[in-house]
Amino acid sequence: MSNRNYSPHQQKVIKRYYDNRDAIDDQRLSELVTNLYLATGRKQEKMWDTAAQIMNRMGIPESRIQHVMDVRDPAVLAKIVEELLSGKLQKKKKPKSAEKDPG
Numbered sequence: 001m002s003n004r005n006y007s008p009h010q011q012k013v014i015k016r017y018y019d020n021r022d023a024i025d026d027q028r029l030s031e032l033v034t035n036l037y038l039a040t041g042r043k044q045e046k047m048w049d050t051a052a053q054i055m056n057r058m059g060i061p062e063s064r065i066q067h068v069m070d071v072r073d074p075a076v077l078a079k080i081v082e083e084l085l086s087g088k089l090q091k092k093k094k095p096k097s098a099e100k101d102p103g
Contacts, residue, residue, distance in 0.1 A: 029054050036074040059092030
């Protein structure tokens with residue numbers, strides 16, 4: 001991140017964002033499933049790339065991510081979201097040092 005000095009308020013906003021990143025990623029991946037059913041062309045390709053980035057950030061096994069990206073079927077991605085929400089698929093926790101420093 002840049003060497004910018006953030007105000008205390010901005011620091012709190014950034015901290016809350018990173019504290020809630022898991023929930024934000026869960027919600028975003030769920031929304032992408034719906035949007036992928038409706039999108040076509042370049043927009044759909046961009047959404048698939050975003051889905052791969054989110055799944056990678058969430059710590060989903062690389063083999064599962066690769067399978068989803070190979071078939072590019074929204075139903076397969078929906079199954080991953082369902083497993084995440086039900087707790088069948090666990091996200092890998094990254095060590096604190098691997099997370100981005102918000103300020």
